[in-house]
Amino acid sequence: MAIAVSVTTGCQAPKKSSMEDARYSPPQPQAKQVATVAYLNEPAGFVLLEVSPGYEATPGNELVTIQGGNVQSTLKIAEHRRPPYVVADVTDTLPPVGSPVFELP
Numbered sequence: 001m002a003i004a005v006s007v008t009t010g011c012q013a014p015k016k017s018s019m020e021d022a023r024y025s026p027p028q029p030q031a032k033q034v035a036t037v038a039y040l041n042e043p044a045g046f047v048l049l050e051v052s053p054g055y056e057a058t059p060g061n062e063l064v065t066i067q068g069g070n071v072q073s074t075l076k077i078a079e080h081r082r083p084p085y086v087v088a089d090v091t092d093t094l095p096p097v098g099s100p101v102f103e104l105p
Contacts, residue, residue, distance in 0.1 A: 034051065037049060088101075
């Protein structure tokens with residue numbers, strides 16, 4: 001009785017790296033918390049922000065509050081300041097007091 005063995009040594013496709021298998025996408029920049037809403041003046045449309053140590057609040061910069069992964073309100077830093085507090089004008093929805101405030105990348 002004869003046994004036949006077949007061996008193939010043809011070209012094989014190179015194996016994919018684990019990054020290619022997982023459909024790698026580079027990490028996205030994260031929003032950085034820079035302040036907290038300390039006071040809300042609803043009639044005048046501004047908030048007082050307590051700025052985190054080390055953050056330089058530049059007048060004109062836009063910051064946001066985020067809720068449920070979505071931007072809740074947009075704030076624009078005003079000239080008025082008394083560290084660690086700065087005033088920011090609310091450009092759309094009013095954020096509740098205590099909301100974290102973020103700088104987007």
